[in-house]
Structures are given as C-alpha cells and as structure tokens.
Amino acid sequence: MDSICLNITEGSNKLSDIDFSRYLNNSETLLEEVVCCLDLILEDGHITKDEFEGYLKEAEELGTQLIAFGKKVRKDGIRL
DSSP, X not given: OHHHHHHHHHXXXXXXXXXXXXXXXXXXXXXXXXXXXXXXHHHTTSSOHHHHHHHHHHHHHHHHHHHHHHHHHHHHOOOO
C-alpha cells in the first residue's frame, strides 16, 4: 500500500492533470498487485480467510476511490 501512496504523491508534483491522471492509473495497477499478493499469502497460510476478506474489502474501497478521483481529474481537471 505504501507504493500506492508514494505513486500518488509523486504524480501530484506533475505539472499537468493528464500526467497526474497517469499516476493515479498506475496506483490502480499497484492496488491490483497488492490484491494478487494477498491471494498468494492466503494460499501460503500467512493470513486467515477472514483477514484476507477484510483486506480485500479495504482494497476494493480504495480502488473505488482511486477510480472516482481519476475520473474527476480527467473530467474537470481538478485536484484536491
């Protein structure tokens, strides 16, 4: 999750909203990688099914926020 936050931070320093939008898109991809890692550590027995489901729910919520924010930036050219 740290890489997602760091990617957004790095992108926020870009001059154009299009560049920033690309960094948000990269963050969505990184989130998918986190979900893949969660699958792997579940399979390896490092977390329980309940823990996995909790983390997955958090990832889904974050993904929804990233997508909505990216759409807002692309549509309105607005950063918060």
